Amino acid sequence: MMKIRHHFDDATLIAYSSGSLPQGMAVLVGSHLHWCEECRERASQADRIGGELLEAIEPVAMEPDALASIMAMLDEPEPKLRSLSTERLDSARTGLPLPLASMLGKPLDQLEWRRIGYGVQQYDLKLEGPGATRLLRIAPGVSVPHHTHRGNELTLILRGSYSDELGRFCVGDVADVDTEVKHQPIVDTDEECICLIATDAPLKFTGLMGRLAQPFIGL
């Protein structure tokens, strides 16, 4: 049984629940939720905010024939897309959490990894929208270059482990960090580490403050 020690910030779960995360981050959050009961519980509390707001919203009338047309559809057979059981099978076969398994469609070792530096390989999920979503595969003893973030960065460990200024991260753990955090993860066992990393839009700076600030943060 996986022992998860690092979880999401409440603010991240609220963003997930309100549907305001970019696709890659949403897949990452959904993947951790697949493994983590504690975050699942908090996420369902956040969904409750959505439920309460749905009750409180000023309704907008449906088209006059809306009820008739939906009642006519109730007996139609359900279109068969990929069934949930096929996806469950993918998830079991690859050992990956369900949302990620169904997105990748194959096990980690069969992906087309691209070498991006000494001991580091990358697989870009090439999702639409702001930010980036990729898998990193890091060899034992290798450390990822020191970096800071613009906006938020989420990391989910899928294999192996690493350590950085924030602690030790093992399979199932997430690192949930934003602009204020500087860190330099290093793979701390003789097993390689594979993690999913998703970021959101770089912060946009507008107005005078932005023009003043930009030269200093290297945009």
Place this chain on the structure above:
Amino acid sequence: MQEDDSEGKNVTAAADLTRDRQKRERETWTKVLASLAETRDKRLFAELFGHFGPRIKAYIIRLGLPAASAEEVTQEAMLSVWRKAHMFNASKASASTWIYTLARNLCIDRMRKEKAVEYELPEDEVDPSPRHDGEHAILEQRMKTALGTLPEAQAQVLFLSYYEGKSHSEIAEQLGIPLGSVKSRLRLAFDKLKTHWEAQ
């Protein structure tokens, strides 16, 4: 409408009454959905449709889809209420929370498909906030009643997240506050709501 000249006490009492009524309504709809799951009675579905359809549509329009798409996504969402009703667990969520998550997921899928078009628009047409200005005050009040008594600043960040689908960075930019403050307001609001719900 309530009398405008009522004292603070009466206003609070009125808000409490509204909250009680909303709570009873919520429980009623949860029972209706639970018995739909058991009986597959189409009349129950029609009742749920009458209540939730126009709310889902309003929610989706707020998130930025045009009315015609919102109508379609609402139909999809209600159809999946019918098809997935057997998966509803009344001990885990209320009907409104469960239906909210179905509608949200379908709306996200649809917006992803329509996103490419939206990026093409000039910036001043993308920002949906100006057109909500007139109803803002009313909505704020309805929302406050729904969410207990959150301070303005905390209610606002929840409002922008759930009703306008704004990301933390977008909220920070719109309000002119640091990203960290957006997050801490959300955390505080969430803690307050959880305490409020436990007390109910």
